[in-house]
Amino acid sequence: MTTTPPTSGTTRSTASERRTHVLEVATREFATRGYEGGSTERIAAAAGISQPYVFRLFGSKHKLFLAVIEQCLDDTLAMFATAAADLQGEAALQAIGEAYGERILANPMMLQLQLVGYASCDDELVRASMRAGYRRLVEYVERVSGADEETISLFFARGMLLNVATSMRLDRDPVDWGTRLMEGCRPERYSP
Amino acid sequence: MTTTPPTSGTTRSTASERRTHVLEVATREFATRGYEGGSTERIAAAAGISQPYVFRLFGSKHKLFLAVIEQCLDDTLAMFATAAADLQGEAALQAIGEAYGERILANPMMLQLQLVGYASCDDELVRASMRAGYRRLVEYVERVSGADEETISLFFARGMLLNVATSMRLDRDPVDWGTRLMEGCRPERYSP
DNA sequence: CACGCTTGTGATTGACCACTCACAAATATA
DNA sequence: TATATTTGTGAGTGGTCAATCACAAGCGTG
8 A cells, every 4th residue: 555666766756745645644643543642653654754754844743733723624614615606695504504514424534623623722823723714714604694693603503513413423323312402403494 | 739748657548539539630631631642640640649549540541531521521410400400491491501601611621621522532432421421411401491402402502612612712812703603602592 | 466458659661752863865957 | 967956764862651560558457
């Protein structure tokens, strides 16, 4: 599975390509193990490079983590934008809600990383990054939906409940109380 | 600050007293550092005992973590019960909501630990513990409030939003978008 | 006092970790 | 081809960590 050709005479990637790949791999690592639990050695191994090179590319474990967090939030915003496309008002809100739900089910890594991000908010830089990303999400949804304060709040509240429910795997491993809890949380119920 | 008398001839505690104290200290440690980041050495030092004794009392770091999680959920349920007292219906729901908000502001440790718990749900035993605790919360609120599915769902969704908002310190360090987001999340708005 | 039970520790171990540095190999450029 | 730049690594450093074990010290009971 290693991409390294056998003997020697390896062809090289640009630093930027490597960074992209390492970010991808690091997302998985931090999402499943948390910040402290994540290992630069494992990240390097999974990315097919040496561990010192991870430090060359990102400076420190902490900076790598910040980059991962930031990218996760950027991706989420991009997903919102794609889902809302040229819609507006309630329709946009509903489209975003549906897309978010699907994404979470399809790619639990992003969700898990988000939770790790909240849990790591004791760190000032992590907190700043999370706040900045969240701000962009809120302002985007406000702008595209034009909905009132309460509807926006409700929208995000439901998203957060969806997050924790998925982290506890209430979807993959359903129980009656969980199903009941998630029933009132469907995107087709955003209108007042 | 150490409780140990200077020379020798120390008076002893019962194992149960120790366990209680260690649980308290470990809650702080895991809440601020996460599971992997939490250190049994620091917990022992903060509790004023030797590190090996932590293992004597709890068997392993993992078991200690589970005990901490479990106690946190138990405390939350107890808090719900106290708040609801002899109330029922909407009144009970509102009382619980208010108490939860106040508790989170007053004691951020519980909140932080909850987030760490969600983030650690990849671990099967942690997940089982979280699910069991959450189930008790949901069923209690359902029983005491008698409210319909959607109201209950909304109640917990708002709680989750309150959680992440507090983790990002939107309360202590307010910004306009955050304030807007939290406005629709007040306990006095639970009725339809 | 002697005996057993509970409470408690010092010393250590092997594994892992983030991070550094000197150096090598590929590639671009002249 | 010679030189400079970028990409990349092997070998190590000091530190921390969870967990173990043999052993000590207080305490209740005969």
